[in-house]
Amino acid sequence: MNYYSLNRKAPNTTFEDAVVRGLAPDKGLYFPESITPLEPSFFETIEDKSNTEIAFEAIKQFIGPEIPEDVLKTIVEETLNFDFPVVEINENISTLELFHGPTMAFKDVGARFMARCLGYFNKTNTKDVTVLVATSGDTGGAVANGFLGVKGVNVVILYPSGKVSDIQEKQLTTLGQNITALEVDGVFDDCQDMVKQAFMDTELTSKMQLTSANSINIARWLPQLFYFMFTYKQLKSKNKDLVFSVPSGNFGNICAGMVAQKLGLPIKHFIAANNANATVVNYMISQTYNPKPSVQTISNAMDVGNPSNFIRIQELHNNDFDTLKANLSSYSYTDDDTRAALLELYNDFNYVADPHGGVGYLGAKDYLKENEAHVVFLETAHPTKFLDVVEDVIRENIDLPPQIEAVMHKEKVAIAINSYDALKAFLLQ
Numbered sequence: 001m002n003y004y005s006l007n008r009k010a011p012n013t014t015f016e017d018a019v020v021r022g023l024a025p026d027k028g029l030y031f032p033e034s035i036t037p038l039e040p041s042f043f044e045t046i047e048d049k050s051n052t053e054i055a056f057e058a059i060k061q062f063i064g065p066e067i068p069e070d071v072l073k074t075i076v077e078e079t080l081n082f083d084f085p086v087v088e089i090n091e092n093i094s095t096l097e098l099f100h101g102p103t104m105a106f107k108d109v110g111a112r113f114m115a116r117c118l119g120y121f122n123k124t125n126t127k128d129v130t131v132l133v134a135t136s137g138d139t140g141g142a143v144a145n146g147f148l149g150v151k152g153v154n155v156v157i158l159y160p161s162g163k164v165s166d167i168q169e170k171q172l173t174t175l176g177q178n179i180t181a182l183e184v185d186g187v188f189d190d191c192q193d194m195v196k197q198a199f200m201d202t203e204l205t206s207k208m209q210l211t212s213a214n215s216i217n218i219a220r221w222l223p224q225l226f227y228f229m230f231t232y233k234q235l236k237s238k239n240k241d242l243v244f245s246v247p248s249g250n251f252g253n254i255c256a257g258m259v260a261q262k263l264g265l266p267i268k269h270f271i272a273a274n275n276a277n278a279t280v281v282n283y284m285i286s287q288t289y290n291p292k293p294s295v296q297t298i299s300n301a302m303d304v305g306n307p308s309n310f311i312r313i314q315e316l317h318n319n320d321f322d323t324l325k326a327n328l329s330s331y332s333y334t335d336d337d338t339r340a341a342l343l344e345l346y347n348d349f350n351y352v353a354d355p356h357g358g359v360g361y362l363g364a365k366d367y368l369k370e371n372e373a374h375v376v377f378l379e380t381a382h383p384t385k386f387l388d389v390v391e392d393v394i395r396e397n398i399d400l401p402p403q404i405e406a407v408m409h410k411e412k413v414a415i416a417i418n419s420y421d422a423l424k425a426f427l428l429q
């Protein structure tokens with residue numbers, strides 16, 4: 001499969017080249033040249049297939065012959081070695097739990113898939129690759145875990161100082177080996193801007209092979225489409241219109257869901273559930289895209305003021321506002337709304353959600369006020385990653401899963417930086 005740059009000023013390229021580069025030379029995000037719907041029989045018999053069979057069939061056209069099918073099957077199998085359960089909240093709302101992987105956030109799938117693709121391509125590459133990642137909380141830990149010890153790959157994680165949860169910080173600063181954490185004096189968007197600037201810096205790119213493990217990278221972004229298929233498999237027998245409420249920050253996850261829809265998955269509508277960082281909500285009202293500096297919230301992984309993937313969402317809807325509006329609703333919620341949602345989920349349904357899932361639940365409820373459907377909100381991280389917020393709301397202690405226990409008492413190691421020049425100096429040293 002070939003990919004084009006959404007800035008349309010760079011040559012089209014292969015899957016491998018797009019993965020190794022991360023971002024196109026004209027600073028554009030890569031986008032597949034075509035998306036061919038799967039056969040109707042694929043969806044008719046989806047409940048008889050394993051998750052790995054579903055994922056393999058769904059992803060293979062985006063890779064083509066560049067990775068042999070037997071290798072791709074192994075990559076998919078190793079990526080998906082945990083569960084993706086749908087839990088019913090009430091008659092009209094369910095949640096898809098995406099936190100059963102090693103770092104207990106939905107990023108595990110994309111990070112593990114991308115690490116394995118890069119590992120495969122590195123067998124024939126002689127040059128080491130430096131993976132740059134900007135994180136508002138979860139990408140950093142998932143990438144650190146997914147790329148730990150991968151030969152020929154060095155990972156550099158940029159995170160905003162004081163703006164990720166304690167456990168998220170431990171997950172991304174304590175692994176060592178080929179993983180380095182840079183603690184940035186700024187917000188997530190500053191980290192993301194620095195990463196993008198590094199790709200455009202020819203002094204750097206002439207000396208090292210840089211790539212990104214954020215959702216700007218197609219190998220991190222596309223596997224997220226699996227979640228929507230796994231949900232359909234579990235809920236198909238309900239015979240109800242399916243709507244997804246996706247807690248959104250950089251909009252990679254919801255955008256991957258829209259790719260699943262293009263592949264033929266019967267999804268009626270999407271809801272982008274946001275915290276106070278409401279750039280897309282405002283766009284859907286005003287048709288003016290006006291990115292703002294991000295503000296800090298209790299659903300910190302969604303504290304993104306300029307979501308990278310919105311341009312891909314527009315492309316998927318032929319850059320036509322009315323087409324987009326027919327497929328996407330968006331809402332923004334305050335921290336108080338989010339706390340109230342966590343309490344309601346706990347008191348009324350005995351379900352402990354994390355703040356991001358709480359925002360997703362609110363999106364589901366608002367949509368159902370005016371529409372009929374079964375709405376699935378994505379529970380994108382385990383509640384213990386936000387222990388202080390969740391325990392404070394529900395007034396209960398929650399048990400720590402082994403994945404969290406394992407990092408809690410490790411010592412943080414991070415290098416403080418406050419400018420692009422400091423990042424560049426670090427990379428060149």
Ligand SMILES: Cc1ncc(COP(=O)(O)O)c(C=O)c1O
Pocket residue numbers: 105106137138139215247248249250251252253254301302356380381
């Ligand atoms: C827990 C959690 N929920 C939601 C999001 C938002 O996802 P996206 O950036 O794909 O919109 C993130 C981070 O991206 C996250 O870590």
Ligand SMILES: N[C@@H](CCOP(=O)(O)O)C(=O)O
Pocket residue numbers: 134135136137138139140213214215216249250252301302308
């Ligand atoms: N919310 C993310 C921010 C980066 O998103 P990505 O999907 O583009 O990596 C995080 O938790 O780091």
